[in-house]
Amino acid sequence: MTRASILRLHDALLREYGNLGWWPADDPFEIAVGAVLTQNTSWRNVERAIARLKKEGNLCPSRILELDASELESLVRPSGYFRQKARYLKELARYVERELNGDISLMSSKPMDKVRTDLLALRGIGPETADSIMLYALHMPSFVVDAYTLRLLRRMGIRHERSYGAVKTAFEEALEGDVSTLANAHAMIVIHCKTVCRAEPVCGICPLANTCSEAKEKKEGVANQRS
Ligand code: SF4
16 A cells, blocks of 8 residues: 555545544543444444433543443443443543543543553453544544445555554555544545445445546446447
8 A cells, every 4th residue: 555545545535525523522531432332333323322421411431430330231222232332431431530530631641652552451442442532532643444444445446454553554654644634534434435435335426436446347347248
C-alpha cells in the first residue's frame, strides 16, 4: 500500500463526504463507552443504549461502578451482548475511576504506546476499540482499522499488508499523523461502506468507481457477456 494510493483514496472520499465531524458525543468518556458498545452491532443500537445510560445520569465512571450488574445489563441491552458489554464497561469505569481520578481525558498526557498498552490490558478492549478511544476521545493520531477499511482496500485493488498494525501505520504516515484528518478518514470509510460499498456494493453510484478494481472487473464481465 503506497502513500499515493492512500492519498488518492482519501482525497476522493473527501470530495464526496467532506468533514463528517465525528465522533458524535458529549464528552470523552461517552466516546469510550460508545467504542465498547459498538462492537458487533449497529450504531443505532448503540445510540439507544447510550440514551438509556444518559437518561438517569449514569453515563460516567462513578455511576457505572455504583450500578448493580443487572441494572447496567438492562441499560445496555439494546446494544446486544449486553452481559459481556456490561462487564467491559465496569472494567473500563473502574480503570478510569481508580487510575485517572474519573477523568479519561487525563490519558492524553501520557505517551501513546503506554495509553494503547493500558487500554488493551482492559477486558473487552481490542485494537479497534483502543484506537477508536485514542483517536476520538483522546485526540491521539492512532488510526482505526476495521473490517470496512480492509474490505474497501481489497475491492479498490489497493494491496496491503495483512497485519492490523501495518495498515494502521500506513494510514498514519500517509496522512502525516494529523488527528483531524485521520479521524475524518476513518469516518468517511465507515459511511462509504455503510451506504455505497456495502456487503452488496452499489458501484453504479460510487464516486470511487473510476479507480476501483472491483468496478472495473464488473464492467469487463458485463462487456464479455455481451460480446
Ligand atoms: S466501485 Fe463498487 S466496489 Fe468499488 S468502492 Fe465503489 S461501491 Fe465499492
